[in-house]
Each structure stands twice: as C-alpha cells, then as structure tokens.
Amino acid sequence: MLVLHSFWWLLCALTVAAKTHTFYFNATYVNASPDGTIERRMVGINNKWPIPTIRVKKNDRVKIHFTNLLNENSSLHFHGLFQEGTNAMDGPDMVTQCPVAPGTTFLFDFEVKDQAGTYWYHSHSGAQYSDGLRGLFIVEDDVPLAVDYDEEVTLTVSDFYHDVSGVLVKNFMSRYNPTGAEPIPQNALFNETRNASWVVEPNKTYLLRIANMGIFTSQYLFIENHNFTIIEADGVYVEPREVDSLYLASAQRYSVLVHTKDTVDKNFRFVNILDQDMLDFLPEDLEVISTNWMVYNKKNPLPKPLKNDNIGTTFQDLLKRLNPVDDFYLVPLSKEKLLPDADVVINLDFTMEPLGDGVTYAAFNGISYVPPKVPTLMSVFSSGKYADNSQIYGSNTNSFVIQPNEVVDIVLNNMDPGKHPFHLHGHTFQIISRSPEGQDEENPIKFDPSNSNHTDYPEYPMIRDTVQVHPNGFFVIRFKANNPGVWFFHCHVDWHLEQGLAITLIESPFEIQKQEIIQNHYDSCNRTNIPSYGNAAANYGETKEAWLNLEGENLQVAPLPEGFTQKGYIALVLCTIIAIYGIFSIYKYGMEDVTSEDTEAMIAKLYDILRKNGDTVGNEYHDEAEEPLT
Structure with missing residues (x-):
C-alpha cells in the first residue's frame, strides 16, 4: 500500500510539473539578407526572421496556432518528435494532413512524451523550408544531464539560395536539367548569417547544440585548437566521444561540450565547410569554406578567413587534417542491445532516371513517390476494416503496412553516386550495418544478408533518426513498431524528395484508428479542395472491391519509350x-x-x-542500334 501511495504522489508531481506552451505563429514574408550579398524574400514568423527557437521540457504540452499569411500552402513538421498518440500532428503534406491554405489557421496540439534533446521544426510543404521556415526545437530533460557545463548555446548551419524555392524546383524538375543536377547554393550560413562571432569566456565548458537545417549539403565544422565532446545525436544520449571536428548531414543534430582555454590572448576560427563532393559543379564565387570566430578578447584581431585560394591547400587536403567521427561507431548511453531478428524486411533499391517527360526522378524499386489524392492518414481512418490492406494506399506511395510490435529492417541499396541522408518519422532506429563508398558506379555495393559483404551487427548499435548512406553503398536500419501512425521515410535532401524519394509506413492501422483527428484537419482539406475520405484515389464503397479500386489515382510519369536512354536524352538537350x-x-x-x-x-x-x-522533346527517340543523333 505504501508503494502504491508513493507512486500516486509521484504521478501527481509529474502532472503538476508538466506545462502547456501556447504559441501564435503567423507565417509571413520578410525581406532579409542572410549572407550579406542580396536581400530576398524569406518566410518568417510574426514578421520576423530567423524564426524563434521553441524550448520546452520533457512531458510538456505544445499548442501552436499556425496561421498561413503567405500566398502559398504551408505546414509544420516537428523533426525527431515521436508524436506518440498524436500522429495527426506530424505535419507532412498529404501524409498526415492536407496543407494549410493561405489565410487559414491550423492548430498543432501535442505532448512531448519521454523525449529530450536537440530537435527542430520546419515546413513540410515542397522545398519551402529553404525559404527560411525552419527553427530549433529544444526539449530539456526533467533531470539534470550527467555532465558538467557552465552555459548552453545553440548553433545552426544551413545552405542558402538567392532564389525562392518555387523557382528552384521549377528549374530543377525540368527536361532542360536532364542529369537531375541539384540547385547549387550561393552560400553557407552559420546561425542564419555569415562571418559570425561567438564571444566566450576562458576556462568554461559550453554545451553547444548544433543542427544542420540545410536543404541539401552536409557540412563539416571545427574550431581551431579546440575539440568537441559529443554527448547527444538526434535526441539520443551517447557515450562521450572527443573529436576534432563534426560532420552533419542535412537534418542531423549533435550536442557537444566545448571547453575554452585559460588565456584570452588569442581568438580562433570557427569554420563550417560545405561538402563539395555533393555538388555537381563549383561556381567560381561559391565559398565552400566559411569562417566565423570564437572570440576570447574583442580587442585582439580576428584571424583571417580561410579560403581555398589563400591557404595553399585544396578542399580534400583540408579534410585530411580533420577526423570527424563516423556515427556508426557511436554508442548509446542507454546501452540498448541489438533488437531481435526482423519480422519484416523492407528492401529498397534506390535509383535516379528520367521518365517520359524528360525529367529525372528518384525511385525505390522503380516507383517514384507521388502524393495520393487523400492524405494517407485519412485513408486509414476512413477505410475501416480494410485499413491493413496496403493496396488502398496507392500504387505510387510506396506504402508498407506494419503490424504492432514487429521488428522491422529497412535495407537501402544506393545505386547512385551521391550521398543521401534518410530520415524516419515517428521513430529512432538502430544503424546495424553500413557499407563504405562503392568505387564502381556500374556495380554498386548491395547488401548481402549472407554476411559476405558486411561486418557483424554491433551489440549496442548507434541509434538516431537520420542517417546518411554512402555513394553506391548500402545501410541497414532496424526499429520496433511500437508507435502506431502513418510515418514518412524519405531522403532529407529535399530536392530528392521533390523527385519522389520516399516511402510510407502504415504502422498498426487499427491502433491508429483509436487516435483522434480534430476538426481543423477536415477544415484544411475543405479549404484546399482536397478529399478527406477514401483510398489513394478518393474512391470508396461498401465492399472490398470498391476500396481496392484505384482508378483515377495520381501516378508517376510514364517511362521513356524503349530504346531511349538517359545519355541519348542528355545528348539531345546538349544538341539543342x-x-x-x-x-x-x-x-x-x-x-x-x-x-x-x-x-x-x-x-x-x-x-x-x-x-x-x-x-x-521526350516524345521522340531513336533505337540504340541506329546512328546516334547529331
């Protein structure tokens, strides 16, 4: 009885301690010059940009009244938050909700359950977050961290474009871009600016929370003559690991400790570097290496900025001096053991190729993701007893139905020579295998479950929510289906998401139906003229056959006619x-x-x-046996 009474008081204490944070966010256009070279239109909150950092504690409730005052649809996704019991608040357009139309308000209402660490929030409508609708979301633990530090600071890095996302996507998804080359950013930002100074005090330990909020490029970071001690990655505490530099793919986060020196006689460079290996070409005016400063004494001069043309080295030479950690070898502080063998294995072969309209698309197993006519979560709610049939969710949504508590492996084979960070909504996952970079583009390294081309799975695998696959290589991730919901798994290079690089996981559909969709979801669909009932084609009826009828669904573009190769298409465009x-x-x-x-x-x-x-163009082709086009 005493134990039960104590538990009741503990429960009451936790209930009292939890707090509700209410925000009124108006998405508005703001003119700004983040890189100091041009002024352009950004997407801000309440007529301000950068947008605010949200800071709450574990188990707190968050209510955001999000009003879209733009002339385009918008949304919010809370990256890394599990949304346990509130899958409808996850945010991606046409996955869990209809987009928020101009002039309308959507209420995001959820609890942050049993999570702490560094997260962020951003638009999940097209590539809109490249326009600035992105900010940090910090969840403080309800118990002090098991590390000593004096002060906490936050840092974001990102890539920056002078054009707005709509222009960039239009030019990118074009037949006149036959190779599918991603838009090249004009600059790299450091806390949404450039040439920034971080004023520090001597002999102090700082907790530095870092997030890559860029839409494309990974970034390296280092501070001259200082080290980082990693203690958290993507909201997962890890055994402390000291490194001289960091590598963050898009959407990844780290919390690190930085201890300052005893003296103040010198200031130091704090450098962020775009991973130029991800760029198809290097414009002459692109500064791959960006210099900021750790300032001990404002009276002392700042070291000269590092540039490729004045440090007597190349990008690759500079990288050889750095030793960023391979996140595969980080160990969770929880020492969570490898999950049991998978009940379900989802094998994904990733390719990029042009389709019949001459535009290059990304595909898993030959299927390029195309949004359904009804948001997938609403199809779950409306389909009743047929919700566990993956066919109702569409031919082009790459949908997989997972049953409660199944252990799931996702095996991703990258048949592309690029680097790609993949993010899973609603979960963290164990990284149980990852190959090195494949050196032969014609023969990428594919995962072989017979153990012939991968090491033994680690006893305590690294856990996070975003992981990068190496060029022409593979990774295997594993998670337990213990969070019912419709969860997106996609490349976080958003240009590739625009190309269709995503799958949809419908986890425990009958458990999802026990959750709630509040009225503002249906209101958003009505205001955007998007149906909120039916299968992926908005068809429904009293029978199973009616729910399996996908006539009229959204489909990917038809393939190129037989015999028309990608090289032939490129040659045709070049000839033009x-x-x-x-x-x-x-x-x-x-x-x-x-x-x-x-x-x-x-x-x-x-x-x-x-x-x-x-x-x-695209309707004409030639047989490879004929003379090539000239």
Whole structure:
C-alpha cells in the first residue's frame, strides 16, 4: 500500500510539473539578407526572421496556432518528435494532413512524451523550408544531464539560395536539367548569417547544440585548437566521444561540450565547410569554406578567413587534417542491445532516371513517390476494416503496412553516386550495418544478408533518426513498431524528395484508428479542395472491391519509350543548346547592321520557335542500334 501511495504522489508531481506552451505563429514574408550579398524574400514568423527557437521540457504540452499569411500552402513538421498518440500532428503534406491554405489557421496540439534533446521544426510543404521556415526545437530533460557545463548555446548551419524555392524546383524538375543536377547554393550560413562571432569566456565548458537545417549539403565544422565532446545525436544520449571536428548531414543534430582555454590572448576560427563532393559543379564565387570566430578578447584581431585560394591547400587536403567521427561507431548511453531478428524486411533499391517527360526522378524499386489524392492518414481512418490492406494506399506511395510490435529492417541499396541522408518519422532506429563508398558506379555495393559483404551487427548499435548512406553503398536500419501512425521515410535532401524519394509506413492501422483527428484537419482539406475520405484515389464503397479500386489515382510519369536512354536524352538537350548558340552566332556575325529593335524581336522569335519545338522533346527517340543523333 505504501508503494502504491508513493507512486500516486509521484504521478501527481509529474502532472503538476508538466506545462502547456501556447504559441501564435503567423507565417509571413520578410525581406532579409542572410549572407550579406542580396536581400530576398524569406518566410518568417510574426514578421520576423530567423524564426524563434521553441524550448520546452520533457512531458510538456505544445499548442501552436499556425496561421498561413503567405500566398502559398504551408505546414509544420516537428523533426525527431515521436508524436506518440498524436500522429495527426506530424505535419507532412498529404501524409498526415492536407496543407494549410493561405489565410487559414491550423492548430498543432501535442505532448512531448519521454523525449529530450536537440530537435527542430520546419515546413513540410515542397522545398519551402529553404525559404527560411525552419527553427530549433529544444526539449530539456526533467533531470539534470550527467555532465558538467557552465552555459548552453545553440548553433545552426544551413545552405542558402538567392532564389525562392518555387523557382528552384521549377528549374530543377525540368527536361532542360536532364542529369537531375541539384540547385547549387550561393552560400553557407552559420546561425542564419555569415562571418559570425561567438564571444566566450576562458576556462568554461559550453554545451553547444548544433543542427544542420540545410536543404541539401552536409557540412563539416571545427574550431581551431579546440575539440568537441559529443554527448547527444538526434535526441539520443551517447557515450562521450572527443573529436576534432563534426560532420552533419542535412537534418542531423549533435550536442557537444566545448571547453575554452585559460588565456584570452588569442581568438580562433570557427569554420563550417560545405561538402563539395555533393555538388555537381563549383561556381567560381561559391565559398565552400566559411569562417566565423570564437572570440576570447574583442580587442585582439580576428584571424583571417580561410579560403581555398589563400591557404595553399585544396578542399580534400583540408579534410585530411580533420577526423570527424563516423556515427556508426557511436554508442548509446542507454546501452540498448541489438533488437531481435526482423519480422519484416523492407528492401529498397534506390535509383535516379528520367521518365517520359524528360525529367529525372528518384525511385525505390522503380516507383517514384507521388502524393495520393487523400492524405494517407485519412485513408486509414476512413477505410475501416480494410485499413491493413496496403493496396488502398496507392500504387505510387510506396506504402508498407506494419503490424504492432514487429521488428522491422529497412535495407537501402544506393545505386547512385551521391550521398543521401534518410530520415524516419515517428521513430529512432538502430544503424546495424553500413557499407563504405562503392568505387564502381556500374556495380554498386548491395547488401548481402549472407554476411559476405558486411561486418557483424554491433551489440549496442548507434541509434538516431537520420542517417546518411554512402555513394553506391548500402545501410541497414532496424526499429520496433511500437508507435502506431502513418510515418514518412524519405531522403532529407529535399530536392530528392521533390523527385519522389520516399516511402510510407502504415504502422498498426487499427491502433491508429483509436487516435483522434480534430476538426481543423477536415477544415484544411475543405479549404484546399482536397478529399478527406477514401483510398489513394478518393474512391470508396461498401465492399472490398470498391476500396481496392484505384482508378483515377495520381501516378508517376510514364517511362521513356524503349530504346531511349538517359545519355541519348542528355545528348539531345546538349544538341539543342548548341543549336541555339549556333543560330545566335550566325545572327551576331552576319547581321550586325540590323537595329537593336530588330535584334530583340528576332531573338524573341527564335527563342519562341525553339521553345515550341522543345515541347515535343521526350516524345521522340531513336533505337540504340541506329546512328546516334547529331
């Protein structure tokens, strides 16, 4: 009886301690110049940018009244938060909800249950968070950390584009970008600015929470003559690990300890470096290496910025001086053992290739994710007894139904020469295997369960929510299906998500149906003219056959006609560019006496002719046995 009474008082104490945080966030456009070179339109909150950091404690409740005052749809996703029992608050468009339409308000209402650490929140509508709708979400533990530190500070790094996301996506997802080359950022940001100074005091230990909120590139970080001690990764406490530098893929986070020196006679560089290996080309004006400063004494001079052209080294030479930790070898402080063998194995072969419209798409097992007509979570709620049939969720959503408490392995084989960070909503996962980079693009390293090409699984695997796969390599992650919900698994290079690099996990569908969708979800669908009932095609009925009827669903673009290769398409586009240049040269050197007015009219007419002809590109092809196009 005494034990029961004590438990009751403990429960009451926790209930009293929990707090509700209420925010009123208006998404608005704000003009800003983060990199100091141009002013552009950013997406802010309440007419301010950068947007605020949200700070709560474990078990607190969060209520965000999110009003969209933009001229485009928007949303919020709380990256890394499990949303236990509140899957409807996870945020991604057409996965758990309809987008928030301009001029409307959506209430995000959830509890942060049994989680602490460094998280963030961002738009999950297209590539919108590259426009600035991204901020830190810090969850303080309800017990003091088992490490000593004097002060906590936060740091974000990101890539920055001068164009807004809508322009970037339009140019990226174009037949005139046949290789699928990602947009190159103009700069790297450090706490949403550049050339920043962090003023420190001597002989102090700082807890530094760091997040890569970029949409594309991974980044390296180091402080001259200082080390980092990693204590947390993606909300998971780890055994302390001292390193001289960090490598953060998009969406990854670390908490580190930094101990300052005893003297104040010198200031030091704090450097963030874009991973240029992820870029298809390097513009001359792109500063891959960005210098900020750790300032001990404002009266002392700051060291000169590091630049590729004045430090007598190359990017690769600089990296050889650094030794960032391989996160595969971090060990969770909890010493959680390897989960039992998987009940379900999801094998994903990832490829990129152009389809019939000439645009390059990303695909898992040949299927490029296309959003359904009804948000998948709403299909779960409306489908009743048919909710455990994966077919109702669509042919192009890469949907997998998982039953309660199953152990799930995701085996991802990267058949692409790029680096890709993958994030799982609603869970952390164990990283149980990861290959090195494959050196042969024609023969990528694929996972072989017979143990012929991977090491033994670790006894205490690293746990996090975002992991990067190496070029032409693989990883295997494992988690337990103990959080009912519709969860997205996708590449966090959002350009690749735009290309369709995602799957949908419908975990414990009949348990999901016991949760609640509040009225504002249906209101959002009504305001965007999106159906909220039915299967992926918005079809439904009294029979199983009616629910399996996917007529009218959203589908990926048809494949290229047989015999038309990607190289052939690239050659055709290049020939078109060369033809344009040739026509311009003929005009330039053969018609110099034409007036400027005639010049502009002729160029416009030529461009119009070429554009109209270009509209047929992708419908024409040649057999590889024939003479190549010239």
